[in-house]
Amino acid sequence: MTYRVLVHLPSVRLASHLNALIHRAMSAEVAAHEIIEPDVAHHVIDSDGRLGLLPLNAHPLETALPVLRMAERDSWALALPLPGALGPLRGPRGFNEAALEAGEAVIGVTAGVGLVPTRIGPAVQWRVFAAERPFTTLTPYDAERALNEVVLEAARTLSNLEVAAGTRPREERSLRLAPGYPSRQLATAERAARLLRAADAALADDGGAISVFEADQRGTVLRRLRAAASDALCAAVSFPPGPQSSVG
Structure with a gap:
C-alpha cells in the first residue's frame, strides 16, 4: 500500500x-x-x-x-x-x-x-x-488522547522488538491552518502531521528488523500510529473555531 x-x-x-x-x-x-x-x-x-x-x-x-x-x-x-x-x-x-x-x-x-x-x-x-452527511468524528481532545496512547504503545513495542521506528523525514514543512483555530487544535494538528510523515518514512524501510515476525509487528504498530495521527489531524481540522476563538 x-x-x-x-x-x-x-x-x-x-x-x-x-x-x-x-x-x-x-x-x-x-x-x-x-x-x-x-x-x-x-x-x-x-x-x-x-x-x-x-x-x-x-x-x-x-x-x-x-x-x-x-x-x-x-x-x-x-x-x-x-x-x-x-x-x-x-x-x-x-x-x-x-x-x-x-x-x-x-x-x-x-x-x-x-x-x-x-x-x-x-x-x-x-x-x-x-455527499451524505459525514459520520461524526472524534473531538480534538479525544483524538489527541487516543494519539498519546498509541504513541506510548508504539514506543514500548518498538523498544521491546529492538528495532528502529525509522529515519526522520528529510523535508520538514510546517502545517499551516487558517486563522482562528485555538492553539490546542493547532498544536494537535502540527503534531499529528509530524507523526504522519514519520510513520510514512518508517513504513518505507524495515527499521533493522531481522525476522518476518519483527517486521510484521513493527508494521502493525506503525500503521496504528499512522491511523491515530490521521484521526487526530482530521479532528483538529474538522472541528471549526468558534466566533470568539483566536490563535495563540
Missing part, C-alpha cells in the same frame, strides 16, 4: 480555510491565496451543477469560495480515507471511491456536497460530488 504524506495534501488547507470563512475569520480573497499559495492554481469543477456553478467550466477557486461559503453554514469535515478505514465518509459510492483514490476529501456537514482534489502538474482541480 502506498502512503501519502498528508501534510502536503490540499484538503487540509481547503477544509481549515472553509471553516474560517464560516466564522468570518478571513476574507474569501485571502483564503484563496492561502489555499493556492504552494501551487500555481486551483480550479473547481461542478459537473452536476450542485453548487450552481456552470457545469462545463473550470472555475477559479477565488470564484468558487464565496459559493462554497454560502452552501455550508455549519462546518466542513476533512477526510483522509484508506482502504478499510473510510473515516467520516458516508457515501454515496461514487464520492467514496473518488475520495479513496485521492486519499483525501472535504465534506460539507449539511451542504450535501464534497470536494475531491486531483493534482495536475503544479495545479489542483477540485471536483464537486454529492
Whole structure:
C-alpha cells in the first residue's frame, strides 16, 4: 500500500480555510491565496451543477469560495480515507471511491456536497460530488488522547522488538491552518502531521528488523500510529473555531 504524506495534501488547507470563512475569520480573497499559495492554481469543477456553478467550466477557486461559503453554514469535515478505514465518509459510492483514490476529501456537514482534489502538474482541480452527511468524528481532545496512547504503545513495542521506528523525514514543512483555530487544535494538528510523515518514512524501510515476525509487528504498530495521527489531524481540522476563538 502506498502512503501519502498528508501534510502536503490540499484538503487540509481547503477544509481549515472553509471553516474560517464560516466564522468570518478571513476574507474569501485571502483564503484563496492561502489555499493556492504552494501551487500555481486551483480550479473547481461542478459537473452536476450542485453548487450552481456552470457545469462545463473550470472555475477559479477565488470564484468558487464565496459559493462554497454560502452552501455550508455549519462546518466542513476533512477526510483522509484508506482502504478499510473510510473515516467520516458516508457515501454515496461514487464520492467514496473518488475520495479513496485521492486519499483525501472535504465534506460539507449539511451542504450535501464534497470536494475531491486531483493534482495536475503544479495545479489542483477540485471536483464537486454529492455527499451524505459525514459520520461524526472524534473531538480534538479525544483524538489527541487516543494519539498519546498509541504513541506510548508504539514506543514500548518498538523498544521491546529492538528495532528502529525509522529515519526522520528529510523535508520538514510546517502545517499551516487558517486563522482562528485555538492553539490546542493547532498544536494537535502540527503534531499529528509530524507523526504522519514519520510513520510514512518508517513504513518505507524495515527499521533493522531481522525476522518476518519483527517486521510484521513493527508494521502493525506503525500503521496504528499512522491511523491515530490521521484521526487526530482530521479532528483538529474538522472541528471549526468558534466566533470568539483566536490563535495563540
